[in-house]
Amino acid sequence: MTEPFVYKRRVQFAETDMVGVLHFANYYRLMEECEHAWWRSLGLNVVMEDTDPPVSWPRVATACEYFEPARFDDELDLSLIVEHVGSRSMTYEVVFRRGDDRLAAGRATIVCCATIDGRFRAVEIPNELRVKLPTTRSTGG
Amino acid sequence: MTEPFVYKRRVQFAETDMVGVLHFANYYRLMEECEHAWWRSLGLNVVMEDTDPPVSWPRVATACEYFEPARFDDELDLSLIVEHVGSRSMTYEVVFRRGDDRLAAGRATIVCCATIDGRFRAVEIPNELRVKLPTTRSTGG
Amino acid sequence: MTEPFVYKRRVQFAETDMVGVLHFANYYRLMEECEHAWWRSLGLNVVMEDTDPPVSWPRVATACEYFEPARFDDELDLSLIVEHVGSRSMTYEVVFRRGDDRLAAGRATIVCCATIDGRFRAVEIPNELRVKLPTTRSTGG
Amino acid sequence: MTEPFVYKRRVQFAETDMVGVLHFANYYRLMEECEHAWWRSLGLNVVMEDTDPPVSWPRVATACEYFEPARFDDELDLSLIVEHVGSRSMTYEVVFRRGDDRLAAGRATIVCCATIDGRFRAVEIPNELRVKLPTTRSTGG
Numbered sequence: 009m010t011e012p013f014v015y016k017r018r019v020q021f022a023e024t025d026m027v028g029v030l031h032f033a034n035y036y037r038l039m040e041e042c043e044h045a046w047w048r049s050l051g052l053n054v055v056m057e058d059t060d061p062p063v064s065w066p067r068v069a070t071a072c073e074y075f076e077p078a079r080f081d082d083e084l085d086l087s088l089i090v091e092h093v094g095s096r097s098m099t100y101e102v103v104f105r106r107g108d109d110r111l112a113a114g115r116a117t118i119v120c121c122a123t124i125d126g127r128f129r130a131v132e133i134p135n136e137l138r139v140k141l142p143t144t145r146s147t148g149g
Numbered sequence: 150m151t152e153p154f155v156y157k158r159r160v161q162f163a164e165t166d167m168v169g170v171l172h173f174a175n176y177y178r179l180m181e182e183c184e185h186a187w188w189r190s191l192g193l194n195v196v197m198e199d200t201d202p203p204v205s206w207p208r209v210a211t212a213c214e215y216f217e218p219a220r221f222d223d224e225l226d227l228s229l230i231v232e233h234v235g236s237r238s239m240t241y242e243v244v245f246r247r248g249d250d251r252l253a254a255g256r257a258t259i260v261c262c263a264t265i266d267g268r269f270r271a272v273e274i275p276n277e278l279r280v281k282l283p284t285t286r287s288t289g290g
Numbered sequence: 291m292t293e294p295f296v297y298k299r300r301v302q303f304a305e306t307d308m309v310g311v312l313h314f315a316n317y318y319r320l321m322e323e324c325e326h327a328w329w330r331s332l333g334l335n336v337v338m339e340d341t342d343p344p345v346s347w348p349r350v351a352t353a354c355e356y357f358e359p360a361r362f363d364d365e366l367d368l369s370l371i372v373e374h375v376g377s378r379s380m381t382y383e384v385v386f387r388r389g390d391d392r393l394a395a396g397r398a399t400i401v402c403c404a405t406i407d408g409r410f411r412a413v414e415i416p417n418e419l420r421v422k423l424p425t426t427r428s429t430g431g
Numbered sequence: 432m433t434e435p436f437v438y439k440r441r442v443q444f445a446e447t448d449m450v451g452v453l454h455f456a457n458y459y460r461l462m463e464e465c466e467h468a469w470w471r472s473l474g475l476n477v478v479m480e481d482t483d484p485p486v487s488w489p490r491v492a493t494a495c496e497y498f499e500p501a502r503f504d505d506e507l508d509l510s511l512i513v514e515h516v517g518s519r520s521m522t523y524e525v526v527f528r529r530g531d532d533r534l535a536a537g538r539a540t541i542v543c544c545a546t547i548d549g550r551f552r553a554v555e556i557p558n559e560l561r562v563k564l565p566t567t568r569s570t571g572g
């Protein structure tokens with residue numbers, strides 16, 4: 009993928025903490041919102057009931073680095089880049105910017121899962137879905 | 150019910166906002182935690198899969214009045230009193246105190262529902278559950 | 291005010307709960323977002339540091355009724371109507387709709403406060419702010 | 432530090448999502464609660480106003496791996512181990528367990544900061560605070 013997907017998001021009051029900044033855990037909620045908007049931009053949804061089997065994408069690892077705090081009412085640009093698509097998983101990075109300032113950078117590895125007997129089970133990414141994903145240097149996973 | 154059920158809860162950092170106080174919407178989360186602890190104190194659970202039919206308790210109305218702000222690390226006492234048990238619903242009040250200070254008072258009306266075709270449907274409170282509930286002046290509802 | 295202020299908001303995944311619906315406490319966060327967008331539509335901000343004195347608007351009472359659940363990815367319309375502007379406070383209603391379906395209706399009473407020695411203190415609504423507010427039948431408060 | 436600090440925490444209803452599990456971003460809120468309980472166990476607080484200068488501990492990096500989902504009402508044990516204490520920062524790990532099952536493992540690097548002109552600025556960990564911290568192989572940072 010050459011162009012990152014950009015999601016604009018204003019920091020809401022309830023997302024701040026008593027120090028006056030966007031609470032660090034809320035960056036993960038914003039990353040997820042950005043991912044879900046990216047799925048929609050592909051004509052898909054993070055919960056895909058039409059594929060065989062129906063799949064969703066639980067996270068197996070997430071991380072975030074924080075450079076500068078974001079504050080109430082800040083209008084953030086979140087840029088998502090898919091770094092890797094494997095046979096059953098995917099890793100993406102989201103960079104948080106306010107104007108030209110790079111505030112934070114997060115990363116998530118998500119796994120394509122069917123739900124079998126109420127438990128997640130990793131499955132191959134269904135083909136009808138894979139064809140819509142960006143091509144990256146895939147080497148397993 | 151003569152004695153209120155008391156639930157102790159410390160205000161967490163992530164629950165504060167940039168004004169330095171417990172965010173107003175989080176009182177509702179605390180009320181719900183208190184309710185769920187109250188169900189457990191009766192040997193029950195808000196999601197009851199053993200009754201016939203299995204039931205849960207969606208809210209139809211909630212409200213809260215705020216008298217004094219709560220702050221990070223405050224140790225709050227939440228006192229729940231069931232005000233009314235109807236045939237299909239129940240109303241309770243939760244008072245928030247810090248020591249002797251009355252900080253807030255909330256109220257919720259919750260309805261006994263089965264889930265039918267993915268939709269909530271109000272049902273009579275199952276008997277095995279009703280016998281554990283406090284007696285109030287019930288007049289319908 | 292004749293026309294309600296409308297705020298569009300998609301239900302996010304993290305705002306749902308295990309029953310599969312928008313968690314009841316999150317309606318209050320959405321109401322607040324709608325209010326803050328309304329302040330911005332007036333060229334104002336809920337935290338007003340330019341007035342004399344600087345003021346913010348803590349809530350003294352909030353309430354919500356729930357008619358139909360909202361679900362992940364639903365695109366909601368929130369309509370805010372100011373019901374009452376008093377000398378120091380204001381009450382508004384927010385109706386939540388999905389298309390033509392009326393899902394919920396909330397209400398908040400907020401008080402114009404200066405922060406004095408770290409404590410909220412109700413003050414008269416500063417004039418430069420009052421002139422931008424809608425006119426309602428004001429009778430004190 | 433030989434013994435980890437253990438914090439017990441029940442998964443609350445509002446912390447679940449529509450898939451029926453503890454939402455991944457909430458692990459970070461639980462990690463933070465555990466850290467704050469650990470500060471208290473040392474007779475300290477994450478917001479320390481008595482030191483010279485007053486300090487707090489913003490995060491510069493957080494991460495979490497997820498092995499098994501946690502669910503509503505699960506009673507979790509969070510074990511915190513300080514991995515590294517530097518001159519201005521600290522890194523700890525928190526392991527999430529339900530009974531013997533290891534559900535997740537998170538990590539945070541937090542930096543000792545004074546607030547100067549409304550901005551965080553990293554400072555040496557004040558001595559009255561450092562003497563209470565566990566000794567680790569400190570090598571800068």
